[in-house]
Amino acid sequence: MISLYKDDVKEVEDFLIYNIGKINIVFSTAKDDRSFNRYKDYGIKNLNSIIRDFNLKNVEYLNQIHSDKVYIYDNSNKSIKDEEGDALITKEENTAIGVFTADCVPIIIADVKNNVIASIHSGWRGTFNSIVIRTLEKMVNEFNIDINETKIFIGPHIRQCCYEVSEELKENFIEKTKINKDLLFKGRNLSMEECILKDIREFGISEENIYSLKLCTHCEENLKLYSYRRSVGTYGRLFSFAFIK
Template sequence: MANLPYSVTIENGVKYFSSKLLDEVDFLLNASSSRQGGMSKGTFSALNLSKAVGDADEDVVQNWRLFCGVLGINTQQIFEVNQVHGNNVLVIDAQLLAKKQNGQLKQAISADAIVTDQPGVALTILTADCLPIIIVDPQKKAIAMVHAGWRGTCQGVIQQTLNRLAECYGGTPDNWLIGMGPCIGNCCYEVGADVVNIFRESHADWYTYCYYKGDKWSFDLIGANMSQLLKAGVRPQNICELNMCTACQPEDFFSYRKTLGATGRMMSLAMLRE
């Protein structure tokens, strides 16, 4: 266990992972849930944290309580976005946060990345194969949470987020810390030639993360995002990936691809402690 890049916590039956690199930041809470420990049944068993996949609402509400409970936060602190596989970055400032707290935010805003310097607000991304990425600026005390599937990756969602963090809070990526959560590994992520062609036309380094194996293409989601992070000036030693594949570990993770779509979602979360 000592050499793993993540720590595992099991409390009240709820199992979650956190990045050891990010655990060292004392003002940060970081966690990625597993599927273990919740109330959901069948294909959503057990800790499905998405209300938008057809699971029973009361089970998901209970699961939110359970997951937040073990993290020591309340469900009101969760800030959700409507993930659309794009590259839009939402900035949560005091004004937007107040709007949410006053109940004036009726619907989740569409975005695939969220940044904030506000303590006590838990940035969350839901995934089942896509890559959740936490970015921490330890000096400016600002954080970001990114949802990267192949589409968002192709549109440079991580690059957009780094730019936004720098613009908003004035830091530079050379001392930022990156935690990549569980996602589908290149062992299991087959893509069509159409996807590879889209990358070939838009990214000069496409061949470093699109592999032709046997007679099929596979895509290295972590590698593609890693490449964008390094280009932006993030240091390799400041990037931590959990090195777990959501499709290879069905006991721990929901996998959209493995189940052909009908499945739950894990939640990755980052919060500046109050």
């Protein structure tokens, strides 16, 4: 796994951007309090501004429900913004596909040979149910992606330093994942990233094609991010997305 830090990505206004070939991977921040809540007028305005800011035709996302449901978007389809699911795949150019987070894990998958991308929202339920594997399986079955040319980016999320779960959930994760409990947990603090990494590695993605942006939404001090757990009642949403140009 390659650790990405803030200096490894290009910071443009409210975004952290990583470019690889025709594919752009973008993680929003909370700089200037810019939030992407799809249920608020300001959130829709900010989502639509992505089209202008990045010179795109469209931006697509799902009604997230903490599932392992995966959708494919192509330009022959109507908008799928009201479909319920937590992962979205496309090969269409000039269309951003993204996910909303405020502690959950955003994951971007990019087959840089065939130019196929996916965006995943992986909370503890999606992580427990291996949504990243469900997405990779669909990308292989529907688009015949090249595993050797597929790169995966894990974005800012609440990390093990700050993510305490119940004793029951701890035991469930240990039993399900079979990961060494001293690696998976510090006390009752869960590393969702370790679960995701196990799935990615077992699927056959090579270590040099796995990237992690080492930012915790809960305790990061040098970059403003949104965190559900840190907030009291109200919180913004980050939007992590990818597009092909």
